[in-house]
Amino acid sequence: MIKAVTGTRDILPNDIPKWNFLLSIVESVFSQFNYKEIRTPIFEETSLFARGIGEATDIVSKEMYTFIDRSGDSITLRPEMTAGVVRALIEHSLDKKQNLNKLFYAGPMFRQERPQAGRFRQFHQFGAEALGSNDPLLDAEMIIMAYDIFIRLGLKNLIVKINSLGVPESRENYKKVLRQYVEPHLNKLSSESRKRFDTNIMRIFDSKEEIDQRIMENAPLLIEFLDDESLQHFEKVKQTLLSTKIPFEVDTKLVRGLDYYTHTTFEIVSGSVGSQSALCGGGRYNLLVKELGGSETPGVGFAAGMERILLACENEKSFLLNNEKIDLFIVTIEKGLEKFTYQTAIDFRRKGLIVDLDYSSRSVKAQMREANRLNAKYVLFIGGEEFSKGEIVLKNMSKSEQKNYSKNDLDQIFASIKEK
RNA sequence: GUGAGCAUAGCUCAGUUGGUUAGAGCAUCUGGUUGUGGCCCAGAAGGUCGUGGGUUCGAUCCCCAUUGCUCACCCCA
Incomplete structure (x- = not known):
């Protein structure tokens, strides 16, 4: 019997109403905020992702579905949507036609990872990108939209985590200091964390090992290294969330695995799914458009995993669809x-x-x-x-x-x- | 890429301390007087017990390998 490829799933007729219900709420919330849908190809030139997401990231270095097509070009199935949206913005000069582009999307993404609860090789995301403004209101708006969608789906058990990575210079300064702090303890750290020392030092904060946690207790924090402008930006985001009554917590350890983030990063996690609990994640990326060959254009966005959201809905029995007649x-x-x-x-x-x-x-x-x-x-x-x-x-x-x-x-x- | 667990009917699962015809519930189909559903009753169909090897008089059960799935790590949606 031929079966669906590992990590891919059929969405059978019984499941379709749930997906449609989810999509209808997504479309309705995004259009209330006046975001316009964009659809980009499912595959792109490999270099777009390598440059956009970052060569050293896990996604690019070990998770992409890359192949050489019949004309000899290297093609990659999109592992995420932001790079493609930015490419389309530049290619069609959308940024020249209006100074702010508010866009949303929904569709399949592909990453070759080991499947697990809430993780698939072909999975679906919806998300939004606002390109052309550095206003912290837009950072907050991403969180508000995502949160509203989850609330309208009836989800509870949510935690909004936010952090600021500042600008690359202060982050590099911070990493240098952190390295100096950790180095003397290196031989006491768990083997996992010793690896992180070289690859992604800030991740050591996430370690579940008690020894690691004790060592990191007194480590310097990124927030102490942010410049004034970054701090003000972050402050404004937090104030906006407070005034719009979005409960959140600042998680100074929240680092995201994509290179392009600056300033705000955020995640909304659910306690109702397995260990892959992030329902959505996003942040500001003021350098990406330029990196991909466009003019200097600030941007902010997020992506949410539809399979995980539906899993959370299922586990919380949050929506009951009346049986079809x-x-x-x-x-x-x-x-x-x-x-x-x-x-x-x-x-x-x-x-x-x-x-x-x-x-x-x-x-x-x-x-x-x-x-x-x-x-x-x-x-x-x-x-x-x-x-x-x-x-x-x-x-x-x-x-x-x-x-x-x-x-x-x-x-x-x-x-x-x-x-x- | 690493680790652990699981694999018996379409689905959810029993079961055999290795012995001849492998079970249940749900779902499916047929019937319960000639042309009427849901409930109930009766019956039927449906399984090379994941695959390949080994041990044994005999394996679905024990051993090995393999494949697949699941969960977790890494990382992420």
């Missing part, structure tokens, strides 16, 4: 009337009803069971005595009442079905 099921009582039955179904469908019927000439009882299984509001019986008198029978399933109509008077039948 069809308007009409047509039961054929005797053989030989299939043509009339089928035509009747088509006629009602063209009037706008959801109609189904039996396709394998089964018994009336079997057809009724089918009608019941499909949650039909009405059943129309065609055939038998009534039909020979020119009549067909309409049954209201919930009331269990039925009534005869002339077989030519479809308008009247339609009217009684619609009446309800």
Whole structure:
């Protein structure tokens, strides 16, 4: 049996209503904030991600789906959306046409990681990017939109974490000092953290090892190294969140794994999913557009994982979708009337009803069971005595009442079905 | 990439301290008087017990390998 490739999943008909429900809320919140949808290709030139996300990041160094196409070009399935959106902005000079572009998107992303609860190789994200302004209101706006979407989905158990990375210079200064602090303790650290010393020193703060935590207790914090402008920016973000009543905590250890962040970074985590608990993450990236060959354009954005959100909804039983109904099921009582039955179904469908019927000439009882299984509001019986008198029978399933109509008077039948 | 756990019907799971015809619930199908659902009742269909090897008179069960899945680490949505 051929199965879906590791880390990919089929979204079966039963799940589609949940996805559509989620998307409808996403679209509604983003359009209330006047963000416009953008769709970019699922694959891009590999160098876009290498330059945009950063060669040294985990995503680029070990997670990308990269292949050489038939013309010899290196192509990569997008692991995230920001790089593609920025590329499109530059390519189409969107930044020249208006000074602020507020954009949103939703679609599949690809990363070759080991699958786990809430993590897949093909997964779906929605997100937003605001390009062209350094206003901290926009940083806050990203968090507000994400939070609003989660609240409208009925999610509880959320924690908003924010931090500021400042500008690259102060971050580099800080890392230097941190390295000096950690170095004398290096041989006491866990092996994991010793690795982090070289790769991503700030991650040592995240370690679950008690020894590491004790050593890091008195370590200098990034926030002490931020310049005044960065601090003011961060202050303004926090104030905006306070005044809009978004509960948050400052997490000075919150570092994100993409190179392009400056100033604000944030994450919203859920306690209702497994260990991959970040439902969304994002931040400001004032250097990215220029890095990708555009003019100096500040930006801020976030991305949210749809599988994780739906998992949280499921675990919290936050939304209950009423089971789907069809308007009409047509039961054929005797053989030989299939043509009339089928035509009747088509006629009602063209009037706008959801109609189904039996396709394998089964018994009336079997057809009724089918009608019941499909949650039909009405059943129309065609055939038998009534039909020979020119009549067909309409049954209201919930009331269990039925009534005869002339077989030519479809308008009247339609009217009684619609009446309800 | 690393580690642990799991693999029996479409689904959720029993089970055999190795013995002949492998079970349940749900779902599916048929029927319960000739043409009417949901509840109930009766019956049917459905399994090379993940795959390959080994031990044994005999393996679904024990051993080895392999594949897949799950969870966790790393990292991230």
